[in-house]
Amino acid sequence: DAGVTQSPTHLIKTRGQQVTLRCSPKSGHDTVSWYQQALGQGPQFIFQYYEEEERQRGNFPDRFSGHQFPNYSSELNVNALLLGDSALYLCASSYGLRELYEQYFGPGTRLTVT
Amino acid sequence: AQKVTQAQTEISVVEKEDVTLDCVYETRDTTYYLFWYKQPPSGELVFLIRRNSFDEQNEISGRYSWNFQKSTSSFNFTITASQVVDSAVYFCALSEASEIQGAQKLVFGQGTRLTINP
Numbered sequence: 001d002a003g004v005t006q007s008p009t010h011l012i013k014t015r016g017q018q019v020t021l022r023c024s025p026k027s028g029h030d031t032v033s034w035y036q037q038a039l040g041q042g043p044q045f046i047f048q049y050y051e052e053e054e055r056q057r058g059n060f061p062d063r064f065s066g067h068q069f070p071n072y073s074s075e076l077n078v079n080a081l082l083l084g085d086s087a088l089y090l091c092a093s094s095y096g097l098r099e100l101y102e103q104y105f106g107p108g109t110r111l112t113v114t
Numbered sequence: 115a116q117k118v119t120q121a122q123t124e125i126s127v128v129e130k131e132d133v134t135l136d137c138v139y140e141t142r143d144t145t146y147y148l149f150w151y152k153q154p155p156s157g158e159l160v161f162l163i164r165r166n167s168f169d170e171q172n173e174i175s176g177r178y179s180w181n182f183q184k185s186t187s188s189f190n191f192t193i194t195a196s197q198v199v200d201s202a203v204y205f206c207a208l209s210e211a212s213e214i215q216g217a218q219k220l221v222f223g224q225g226t227r228l229t230i231n232p
Binding site: 033088090110 | 118149151156157158159160161205207219220222223224225
């Protein structure tokens with residue numbers, strides 16, 4: 001039973017560029033949430049997808065956008081990258097929307113913006 | 115707004131010592147969930163426990179135990195007879211319900227870096 005997978009593992013981008021990160025949820029899960037974890041900090045909620053719609057959003061600018069596909073996998077897109085976007089991006093999957101059961105996290109994508 | 119505070123930034127103990135990680139939370143919700151996650155150097159968050167606000171019974175799982183006290187808004191985590199493999203960053207988190215959709219997201223504390231020295 002595959003857990004949550006994310007790609008790529010590491011990424012280096014230049015300021016101003018755009019990036020797309022990918023996430024496949026754990027088998028049987030239909031809800032995907034994205035978190036940003038800056039160095040030495042706790043993860044911060046970016047947004048959550050369910051039934052291919054963004055259900056709620058954290059305090060992140062519109063440069064951060066996402067998508068969920070019919071197979072429940074998800075993408076996180078960040079436009080006009082800033083140095084401050086350098087972080088570990090974590091994807092988490094769960095089942096359903098109202099009850100937050102065990103939320104499984106992927107290994108993350110470490111993004112470095114230079 | 116919900117908030118989770120882990121006042122201990124770093125803790126260092128010698129193997130076999132007991133260690134307690136503190137977590138204090140703030141919420142106006144009457145129904146909420148509390149979590150503990152472990153983050154080893156690999157970066158992946160490992161789920162340890164989930165507790166709902168109506169269940170204040172303490173829980174023990176092997177060398178791990180959790181003390182939930184609603185009166186003090188605390189959800190502390192104790193490792194008994196610590197081992198080097200317990201070295202990691204530990205996060206306490208609180209579920210937050212969306213007012214609109216009833217969806218829930220996690221609000222994390224800043225984390226406590228635990229180092230177990232041999």
